[in-house]
Each structure stands twice: as C-alpha cells, then as structure tokens.
Amino acid sequence: MQMSGSSxxxxxxxxxxxxxxxxxxxxxxxxxxxxxxxxxYQAFRLYADTEGAFTQPMGPFDSTLGTYxxxxxxxxxxxxxxxxxxxxxxxxxxxxxxxxGVRTGIKDIFDIxxxxxxxxxxxxxxxxxxxxxxxxxxxxxxxxxAILVGKIKTSHFANGEIATxxxxxxxxPFNPRGDGYQDTSSSSSGPGSxxxxxxxxxxxxxxxxxxxxxxxSQIQGVYGNRPTRGLxxxxxxxxxxxxxxxxxxxxxxxxxxxTAARVMYEDALSFFPQFPPKLQTxxxxxxxxxxxxxxxxxANTILLAFLAKIEAFLxxxxxxxxYTLLWDQNKPEPTLPPLSVLLNRTYPTLIxxxxxKNVRDPFYADYAARYDGRLPFVDPVPRARWAFGDSxxxxxxxxxxxxxxxxxxxxxxxxxxLYTSGVNILYRNTYLEYVFYLCLRDGRRLTARSSLHSPPxxxxxxxxxxxxxxxxxPDFVVPHNKTDRLLIFALLSVGSAAYNSTIxxxxxxxxxxxxxxxxxxxxxxxxxxxxxxxxxxxxxVPLAGQTITGGEILYK
Numbered sequence: 001m002q003m004s005g006s007s008x009x010x011x012x013x014x015x016x017x018x019x020x021x022x023x024x025x026x027x028x029x030x031x032x033x034x035x036x037x038x039x040x041y042q043a044f045r046l047y048a049d050t051e052g053a054f055t056q057p058m059g060p061f062d063s064t065l066g067t068y069x070x071x072x073x074x075x076x077x078x079x080x081x082x083x084x085x086x087x088x089x090x091x092x093x094x095x096x097x098x099x100x101g102v103r104t105g106i107k108d109i110f111d112i113x114x115x116x117x118x119x120x121x122x123x124x125x126x127x128x129x130x131x132x133x134x135x136x137x138x139x140x141x142x143x144x145x146a147i148l149v150g151k152i153k154t155s156h157f158a159n160g161e162i163a164t165x166x167x168x169x170x171x172x173p174f175n176p177r178g179d180g181y182q183d184t185s186s187s188s189s190g191p192g193s194x195x196x197x198x199x200x201x202x203x204x205x206x207x208x209x210x211x212x213x214x215x216x217s218q219i220q221g222v223y224g225n226r227p228t229r230g231l232x233x234x235x236x237x238x239x240x241x242x243x244x245x246x247x248x249x250x251x252x253x254x255x256x257x258x259t260a261a262r263v264m265y266e267d268a269l270s271f272f273p274q275f276p277p278k279l280q281t282x283x284x285x286x287x288x289x290x291x292x293x294x295x296x297x298x299a300n301t302i303l304l305a306f307l308a309k310i311e312a313f314l315x316x317x318x319x320x321x322x323y324t325l326l327w328d329q330n331k332p333e334p335t336l337p338p339l340s341v342l343l344n345r346t347y348p349t350l351i352x353x354x355x356x357k358n359v360r361d362p363f364y365a366d367y368a369a370r371y372d373g374r375l376p377f378v379d380p381v382p383r384a385r386w387a388f389g390d391s392x393x394x395x396x397x398x399x400x401x402x403x404x405x406x407x408x409x410x411x412x413x414x415x416x417x418l419y420t421s422g423v424n425i426l427y428r429n430t431y432l433e434y435v436f437y438l439c440l441r442d443g444r445r446l447t448a449r450s451s452l453h454s455p456p457x458x459x460x461x462x463x464x465x466x467x468x469x470x471x472x473x474p475d476f477v478v479p480h481n482k483t484d485r486l487l488i489f490a491l492l493s494v495g496s497a498a499y500n501s502t503i504x505x506x507x508x509x510x511x512x513x514x515x516x517x518x519x520x521x522x523x524x525x526x527x528x529x530x531x532x533x534x535x536x537x538x539x540x541v542p543l544a545g546q547t548i549t550g551g552e553i554l555y556k
Contacts, residue, residue: 030089042090045200046082048075050555051174053194055108055118057083057150061142067114067130068148083149085200091145098259100145105194105204108151109158109238110135110247119238119359120154120187122169123376127367135236137205137247137264144263152190152204156379157359158212158240159351160186163428166456168379172428176546177220178508179501180554183426185215191250192216192224197553199544203260204250209240210347211465213248214515217477218421221496221511221548223257223530224250228521229472231265241354244347244469253541254534258527270412271524275532278415279314280321281307282464298497299423302512307418309538321417323467340462343470348458352389360386381456388458413519416529419464420514423497467517474523478530479513479542496547504554511548 031043042060049057057071073082091101108118111131118125134142142148153173155161163172163183173193175184184193188206193216195204206213208226217224225248232247239245247264251257261269285304291297311318327339336342360382367376378386468475496509518525533539542548 028090028092030087042086044084044086046073046075046084047198047200048077048080049083050077050080051176051193051197051553052079052171053152053173053190053197054081054083054105054150055120055153055170055190056115057081058112058115058148059084060086060147062114065114068112070115071150083200085149086147091147093145097145099141099203099256099263102146102202102256102260103149103200104141104146105150105152105191105201106138106148107188107191107204107206107237108154109207110138110151110205111236112138112148112151115151117151117238118154119158120156120170121376121378123367123378124363127363127370127376131236133236135234137232137234137237140232140264140266141203141205141260144260146203146260146263149201152194155186155189155381157355157382158187158207158209158238159379159382159385160210160212160215160459161379161381162426166379166381169377174553174555175219175428176544176553177548178499178510178546178554179503179506180546181428181503182219182424182510183428185219185424187212188216188250192220192222195222195250195252195544196220197544201544202251202253203256206248206250207237207240208246208248209244209351210459210469213246213250214465214475214477215421217250217479218511218513218515219424220250221479221513221542222250222252222477223254223479224248224477225257225261225523225526226468226475227261227265227523228474231268231523239354239358241350242358243350243354252544254527254530254539258531261523261527265523269524269527270521271528272410272412272522274411275314275529276411276413276415276518276525277316279311279316279318280415280417281318282321282323282417282419282467284318284320284418284420295423295425295497295499299512302497303420303422303514306514306538310418310533313533313536313538318418343462343466344460346470347462347466348385348388348460349392352385352458353392355382356386356389384456385458412522412525415518416526417517418514419517420512421465423499423510423512425499425510427502429503465515471520473520474518474526476516476523476526476530477513478516478533478539479511479548509547511542 033041033043059069059071061068071084074080075082085103088101093100106112111117111133113132113134114130116125116130153170161167173184173189174180175182175193176197191204191206194201208214213224213226227246227248229246234245234247249257249260285300287304289300291300307318324339368374497512498507498509501508516526543550545551546553
C-alpha cells in the first residue's frame with residue numbers, strides 16, 4: 001500500500017491532513033490506523049476481562065513467525081487483562097470461510113502454536129515452552145476464519161472443582177447470571193463464563209468428559225453440546241480419559257453453533273430430513289408434582305410449558321423412559337447388577353487411571369528432573385482422584401457389556417430424549433459443610449461433602465447425565481428463553497426461575513435449561529431440531545449479562 005496524494009482541509013481553527021491511499025489489493029472496510037509512511041494497521045478494541053474468564057489473551061496470527069503472540073495488555077481497573085477484539089467490519093463470511101470474524105475463545109487444554117498451555121496449573125504452564133503445533137479441533141476453526149482472541153480458564157487438569165474451595169492456583173471465573181456469585185460449574189468454567197458475560201465473544205471451545213460443557217452451559221443459560229465421542233480427533237488437547245473425552249462448543253447463537261459444528265466435525269456430522277417419531281423424557285416434572293420451594297415450583301412450570309410446546313411442534317406426546325428399568329429388562333447377562341452398582345466406579349476408575357498415566361506421570365517426571373526431585377503443586381481434587389487411581393490394581397479396567405446400536409436410516413435416532421438439571425443454586429462464598437446436599441458431577445455432579453473442610457473424594461455414582469457418556473451419544477443443552485409466564489410476571493426474565501439471593505438480599509433469577517439426547521452419530525438431528533425450534537420461536541438467542549435477557553452484571 002502506498003500514499004498517492006495528500007491535501008489539507010481547514011476547519012475553523014484546525015487543519016486536518018487527508019491522505020489518499022492506493023492499493024493493488026482490496027482493503028476490507030473498517031477502521032484503520034495509518035503510519036507516517038502510509039502503512040495501514042487494523043484497529044483492535046481492548047475489552048476488560050472483568051469476570052476473570054481468560055488465562056491468556058492473544059494477538060492476531062503473526063505470519064512471519066508462524067505463531068500466535070500472547071497479548072500482555074491491561075485496561076484500567078484491578079486485575080483486568082485486556083482482550084483484543086477486531087472490528088466485525090473486516091470480515092465477510094463465505095463458503096470457504098463460514099466462521100470469518102467469529103470471535104472465539106479456546107479452553108486452556110488445547111494447544112495453540114506460540115502460546116503455552118496451562119491445563120489450569122501454574123507449574124505446568126511454567127515448566128513447558130510455547131507450543132509448536134495447534135490442536136486439530138482448533139486448527140479447523142482457524143481454517144474456517146474464526147478469530148482467536150484468547151485461551152480461557154479450565155479447572156485443574158479439567159477435573160470438576162467447586163468455587164472457591166477447590167480453586168487454588170487460579171480463581172474460578174465469575175458466573176454473570178443472578179447475583180454474580182454463583183458457581184460457574186466446571187471444568188469448562190472459562191468458556192461458560194465468557195460466553196455468558198461478554199457480547200463481544202461469539203464462540204467458545206470446551207471439552208466434555210463427565211459434563212464439563214453441559215454443566216457450565218446449563219448454569220450460564222447458553223447452548224452447549226457434548227458430541228458423539230470420536231466425532232473429531234482429539235489431537236493435542238490434554239486428555240482426562242480418552243475413552244470418554246469429547247470436544248464441543250458453548251455459544252449463544254444457534255446458527256453459529258451449527259456452523260462451527262459443521263466446520264469442526266466435518267463429514268462426521270450427518271443431517272437428516274425428518275425428526276424422530278418418538279419423544280421421551282427422563283425424570284421430567286409432572287403436573288401437580290410437589291416442589292421443595294418456590295424456585296423449584298417456578299422451574300417446573302417453565303419446564304412443563306416448554307415440553308408442551310415441543311409436543312405441539314412435533315405433534316407427539318412425550319412418554320417417560322426409565323433407563324434403569326430398561327437395563328434390568330434387557331441385560332445381556334442376567335447376573336449383571338443394576339446400573340447404579342455396575343457403573344458406580346466406572347467413571348472415577350477411567351479418569352483416575354488414564355490421567356495418571358497420560359498426564360500426571362510425565363508431568364511429575366519432567367518437573368522432578370528440572371527441580372531437583374521436587375513435586376509440583378496440584379489442587380486437591382485431581383490429587384484425590386489420582387490417588388484413587390494409584391490404589392487400583394493394574395487389571396481394574398471396565399469392559400463393554402452392550403454392543404453399539406444401529407441407527408434408523410430415515411431418522412437416524414428413533415427418539416429424542418429430554419432431561420433437565422432444574423435450577424442449580426450454589427454460592428461460591430460458602431464453606432464446604434453447606435454444599436453437602438448438592439450432587440453434581442464434573443460440571444453436573446460434585447462429590448458430596450458433609451463436614452467443614454472435608455477433603456474431596458473420587459466422583460462415584462451414576463446419574464442421568466452419564467447416560468450419554470457411556471452410550472457415547474450426543475447430549476445438547478438448550479436454554480429456555482421464552483415462556484408464557486413472562487406475560488404474567490414481569491419480575492421473571494424469560495426462561496428463568498426466581499430465587500432469594502443471600503448475596504444481594506433481593507430476588508434474582510437464574511436460567512432453566514433442558515438437555516436433548518439422540519442416538520450415537522445423530523448430532524445433526526439435534527442441531528437441525530434446535531434450528532427449527534429457533535425458527536418457530538420456541539427457543540431464542542440468550543443475551544450476555546445478568547440474565548438471559550441481558551442486564552448489567554452484578555460485580556460491583
């Protein structure tokens with residue numbers, strides 16, 4: 001680019017110099033800075049990471065070095081790193097670049113060339129140099145035009161942790177919804193917090209082994225998906241258990257969600273022209289069910305209203321499915337125990353043994369070699385899980401007991417299954433003795449603890465959220481954004497349930513979400529279904545902010 005001429009314009013008492021620039025290439029529209037020599041530079045706006053979602057903001061790709069640079073920028077405020085975001089005007093989405101201009105945050109377990117990977121651990125980040133490769137899921141997004149703006153926080157080595165007790169190396173990101181002091185869920189805490197907080201962030205990439213995308217999506221009231229396992233090769237993210245690990249998204253806009261899925265999963269994502277002929281529910285509320293409090297009663301009303309709309313849309317009547325009873329009736333071997341017994345230790349066994357072998361052991365060895373035999377600091381939760389893995393014999397592994405099912409060619413999945421986690425209220429300022437009643441696992445269930453400062457234990461047990469884990473089927477979170485009650489109660493945000501906050505001493509609202517499960521490999525069925533619901537006005541695009549209809553986040 002070069003300057004082809006200049007002139008002066010006099011405005012009252014000021015003189016403004018105008019420069020005409022000629023270029024042999026098309027310059028995208030948008031704001032630019034110009035140097036005295038005529039060089040043009042795109043403008044980036046620095047946004048404050050007020051919710052603490054990011055571990056490392058990053059600059060644009062340096063084509064000379066072939067790397068992404070870390071961005072050492074801050075903005076006014078206390079502990080507020082700046083995230084550099086380019087103008088949307090620079091980008092036009094095309095068939096070859098369907099994600100052009102989509103501002104994207106990456107969970108800090110995925111490698112990005114030029115940046116260090118922390119896995120949520122300070123010692124790990126300092127021990128290893130910047131990466132020289134980019135994880136395949138991330139590279140596919142880049143190739144489609146996604147604009148990476150930074151790496152986002154994960155709990156320690158992607159294990160499920162509670163704020164604030166379990167988070168030692170880094171502070172858990174803040175949950176923007178409600179009173180602003182609810183747990184964000186984990187381990188994709190940063191992706192959930194970021195997409196729920198910042199309208200300038202369009203897409204986040206997370207991982208889900210035991211609920212690490214679904215939990216934060218439910219809590220923050222955004223869309224999220226645990227895909228069919230194996231839909232994208234997991235090259236260069238840190239593993240928790242390769243037999244269970246998946247990569248998916250947390251997002252507000254379903255159209256960006258589907259586009260990103262087509263990009264990352266490529267031809268492994270199949271779409272079908274018809275929706276399944278059956279609609280089923282798992283432990284959904286029933287009309288007349290007694291509620292423990294007004295929050296649960298409100299959530300039940302929202303859920304039943306949503307289910308009625310789904311039934312009308314599909315022209316189907318939902319029927320409850322009891323998978324524990326189905327197992328008892330269809331066990332391949334009569335001597336096999338109930339699911340609650342059979343799978344009680346499966347999840348903790350897999351994640352403990354696999355992560356000690358694939359992550360902990362090489363990490364410990366490398367750290368000891370550099371620091372005279374010392375051990376690095378690791379948060380209590382992964383240490384407890386790794387210790388459990390050490391206690392197991394080498395032969396203590398699980399085996400498949402059911403063959404993979406065959407999908408119907410017309411519908412892919414013969415049914416859609418809905419379940420819900422209701423409204424999760426978990427304050428981040430309470431001592432552990434006050435959270436013993438809540439049973440979530442890795443974003444959906446945290447091990448129960450019943451005494452002050454009691455240590456974490458392995459995540460034993462089996463619940464609804466794990467059906468997709470062991471069946472290797474897609475499990476998508478859909479936030480409730482519209483209910484008829486909005487016309488009656490102006491206090492309630494759309495698709496949210498009210499609760500009395502002990503933080504603000506006011507009535508606040510939290511999102512209510514539903515999960516949708518389909519058969520293995522039928523992810524495209526759910527994506528199409530959500531897009532159809534969006535077009536029909538049954539779901540909508542949640543906003544960033546205090547509620548899913550927006551509003552200033554209460555962090556002051």
